[in-house]
Amino acid sequence: DAKTTQPNSMESNEEEPVHLPCNHSTISGTDYIHWYRQLPSQGPEYVIHGLTSNVNNRMASLAIAEDRKSSTLILHRATLRDAAVYYCILNNNAGNMLTFGGGTRLMVKP
Amino acid sequence: DSGVTQTPKHLITATGQRVTLRCSPRSGDLSVYWYQQSLDQGLQFLIQYYNGEERAKGNILERFSAQQFPDLHSELNLSSLELGDSALYFCASSVAPRQAMNTEAFFGQGTRLTVV
Numbered sequence: 510d511a512k513t514t515q516p517n518s519m520e521s522n523e524e525e526p527v528h529l530p531c532n533h534s535t536i537s538g539t540d541y542i543h544w545y546r547q548l549p550s551q552g553p554e555y556v557i558h559g560l561t562s563n564v565n566n567r568m569a570s571l572a573i574a575e576d577r578k579s580s581t582l583i584l585h586r587a588t589l590r591d592a593a594v595y596y597c598i599l600n601n602n603a604g605n606m607l608t609f610g611g612g613t614r615l616m617v618k619p
Numbered sequence: 620d621s622g623v624t625q626t627p628k629h630l631i632t633a634t635g636q637r638v639t640l641r642c643s644p645r646s647g648d649l650s651v652y653w654y655q656q657s658l659d660q661g662l663q664f665l666i667q668y669y670n671g672e673e674r675a676k677g678n679i680l681e682r683f684s685a686q687q688f689p690d691l692h693s694e695l696n697l698s699s700l701e702l703g704d705s706a707l708y709f710c711a712s713s714v715a716p717r718q719a720m721n722t723e724a725f726f727g728q729g730t731r732l733t734v735v
Contacts (some may be wrong), residue, residue, distance in 0.1 A: 543723075552621065552709050552726030553662070596662075606652060606675055607711075607724060609662035 513597045518614040521587045529582040529613055531597030536577050540600040543607065544571065544582050546593040553596065553609075556582065592617045622646065625710050625727035633735055637698040640730045644691055644712030650674070651693040652713075652724065653685055657706040668693055669716045700734045707731050 514532040521527040533542065544556040557564055557571045559580075564571040570583040584591055596612040622645035632638055644651050653665040664677035668687035679685075682700075687693045697704060707729045715722040 545724075552623075552711075552729050553724075554621070554726065555723035558723065606664040606667055606677060608664065609654075611661060 513599060513610055515595070515597050515610065515613045517611065518616065520616045520618060521584075521591075523589060523617055523619050524586050527584040527587045527591070527615065527617075529584075529595050529597075529615065530579065531581070532579045533597070533599055534578045536599055542571065542573060542577075542580050543598045543600075544569070545596045545598065545607070545609075546591075547596070547612070548590075548593045556595070587615075587617045589617050589619060591615060621725040621727065623710060623712050623725050623727035625708075625730050627730060628728065629731050629733075631733045631735060632700060634700055634702060636700050636734075637696065638700065638732065640695040640697070640708050640710075640732075642693045642695070642710030642712075642727060644693070644710075645725050648712035648714050648725070649691065650713045650716055651687055651691070652711040653679075653693070653695050654709040654711065654726075655706050656709060656729070657703075660706075662709070665695070674716060697732070702734050705732055705734045 543558040545553040547553045557569050559571045572581045594612040594614050596609050598607050624643040626641045649670045652667045654662050656662045665679040666685050667675040671687050682698050685695045709729045711724045711726045713722050713724045
């Protein structure tokens with residue numbers, strides 16, 4: 510299975526942009542890149558996903574490198590509510606489930 | 620609110636006992652997934668059902684079983700409980716049979732199981 514590598518933790522100041530990186534050098538051509546986040550004491554929450562092109566939605570933007578070996582989740586203005594563990598996930602080859610790694614714990618300072 | 624409902628929210632039971640966790644998926648979602656999250660293991664996929672049939676199995680112990688009923692709700696049964704089974708158990712649902720492709724999954728708030 511294709512694997513992702515994320516920093517264990519990152520810090521950000523409130524109302525500043527946050528760039529969360531993810532490396533996935535063994536990604537295959539049909540793997541979608543998904544991002545989920547998990548707020549404290551809650552279940553994971555879908556953030557965004559993409560295949561090749563950059564994607565935007567109301568929560569975030571996803572920038573995908575041209576060679577698709579890395580991607581960056583961008584939160585345009587971090588709020589305290591964005592403090593969470595962010596998971597970068599690739600499509601499992603079996604396609605049946607999301608395989609979660611360790612994720613990046615984002616801390617937002619007021 | 621994801622639309623996925625899990626009950627109970629908290630459960631405390633003794634070793635050796637059996638418990639049942641319940642999940643109601645979002646309206647219209649045919650796939651239900653169960654995950655276990657413990658402090659040292661992270662989120663681990665256990666099992667998936669699609670429209671009543673088992674679709675995929677992860678690291679699910681033989682003491683654990685699940686089923687999906689005709690109304691699409693699902694139950695996860697945990698038996699002969701051990702201290703190490705203490706964890707958060709999450710249910711997720713999606714409309715598609717394959718969760719990880721071009722669809723998003725919706726997770727419930729989880730059931731916190733404590734085995735004493």
